[in-house]
Amino acid sequence: MYKHILVPIAPGNGxxxxxxxxxxxxxxxxGGSITALHVIEELPPYVQDHFPPGxxxxxxxxxxxxxxxAVAGREDTQVAVVTGHAALTILDFxxxxxxDCIVIASHAPAMQDFLLGSTAARVVRHAECSVHVVR
Known part of the structure; x- marks a missing residue:
């Protein structure tokens, strides 16, 4: 059993x-806790300039x-929203x-995943804690 589990969530991605x-x-x-995490990909400054302030x-x-x-009614679960590169930010967080554990949802790999890799695959390869992949 794990004391602090991280669950990266990307609403609306299937x-x-x-x-x-x-x-x-x-x-x-x-007595443990779960953190539901969403990572907002950072945009380069030249792209950010085209968005309204705030x-x-x-x-x-x-x-x-x-x-x-998504976590309504779940005890011992908090949420966090951060910016950064998805896989690296999940690992750093x-x-x-x-x-001591990351539970991450994944999908059946498509051709682009074999060429570019998926976030879940990067997390599995580089995490310093246990990782459970859910399909």
């Missing part, structure tokens, strides 16, 4: 985040609200927050 949260609940030790803050707030809906 991954089954509810199943990942259920798996995390089953793996959670008594767009990142508004997007972060909207994602936080979606995460709150897990390490910095002392997570």
């Amino acid at each position: 991954r089954d985040s509810d199943t990942a949260l259920k798996v995390a609940e089953r793996l959670l030790a008594e 767009q990142l803050a508004a997007t972060s707030l909207r994602m936080e609200e979606k995460l709150e809906e 897990a390490k910095n927050k002392g997570c």
